[in-house]
Amino acid sequence: MFYDLLILCVVSFAAGFIDAVVGGGGLLQTPAILIVLPQYSVATLFGTTKIPSLSGTAFAAWKYSQDIKLDWKFLLYVAVMAFIGAVLGAHYVTLIDGKLLKPAILVILISVALYTYFNKTFGVGTAKEMTRLQQLITGFLFGFSIGFYDGLIGPGTGTFFILAFISLMGYDFLRASASAKLINIATNLAAICYFSSTGHILYEYALPMAVFNVGGAFLGTKLAILKGNKFIRVFFLMVVVFAILRFAYDIFIK
Incomplete structure (x- = not known):
């Protein structure tokens, strides 16, 4: 058990770093x-990976909130929608074959790349003029939908949230990354509620992994805030x- 735990803790540290910058740490942590x-x-x-993911994401969200101005009311609303979606996704994880969705996700990821x-100019930040009602509909x-994906499949959720905040809301990479962390807290919490019940x-694996995930998140947020949008854009790519390679492997080789 010791060597298994050691490997998972090292991977969790790396996943926490990736998650804190652009999301997608689950692409490393889940297969590991x-x-x-x-x-x-x-x-x-x-279920076990959700606790370290929540720990690192919560720490990253706290660090980002100290330096970046966020629309807390809107993010809370989106978080509630994501929480509901994640609970439903976790419920259907044994009923829906995630493999059926992976080809579509692969096409989306290639298009995004x-x-x-x-x-x-993608991710530079040009806030879109939207009424509050339009924001609420878009946020829902x-x-x-991304919350449902997180509960059902999981890996890459933070990256999809960043993409949504940039393309739909006009956020820059730094603000999108910070906002995504807050929503990810909701989806991870929803999944933990379901899987723990x-x-x-x-827990003997989840708790030590959580400590290392927070360590990675600390380093990731420091670099993201220090380096700014250009660094996050490259890391996002x-x-x-x-993620493209991961999904292609799952579809065509595995």
Whole structure:
């Protein structure tokens, strides 16, 4: 158990760093725990990763909130929508085959990578003129749908939230990343509520991993705030490309 835990803690540190900058730490943490602990059910391993993810994300959100002005009322609303979506997604994790969704996600990720690479102004930050009602409708649509994805599949959720805040709300990368952390708290909390109630969390692994995830999040937020949008944009592209490779492997090779 010691060596398994050591490997998972190191991976959790890296995942916390990635999550704090652009999201997508689950792309590293989820396959790692599936490989290291194959004797447990997928639901149990998914549930176990949610505690370190929540810990690192909550720390990153706190750090970002000290330096970046956020629309707290709007984010709370989106968080509630995401929470509801994540609970439903977690409920259907045993009923819907996530493999059926992966080809569509792969196409979306490839499109995002190409658009971000060729559109140099993407994520620079041009706030869109929207009425409060338009904001609420938009927040409901992407909050609930991405929350459902997080509960059902998980990896890359933070990256999708950043994409939504940039493309739909006109945020820059730094503000989008900070906002995504707050929403991710809701989706992770929803998943933890569900998985803990069904006994699908290995606390002997989850708690030590959480400590290391917070360490990675500390380093990630420091760098993101220090380096700004250009650094986050490059990192965002790297994570999206990694996600493309991950989903392509799952679809065509695994």
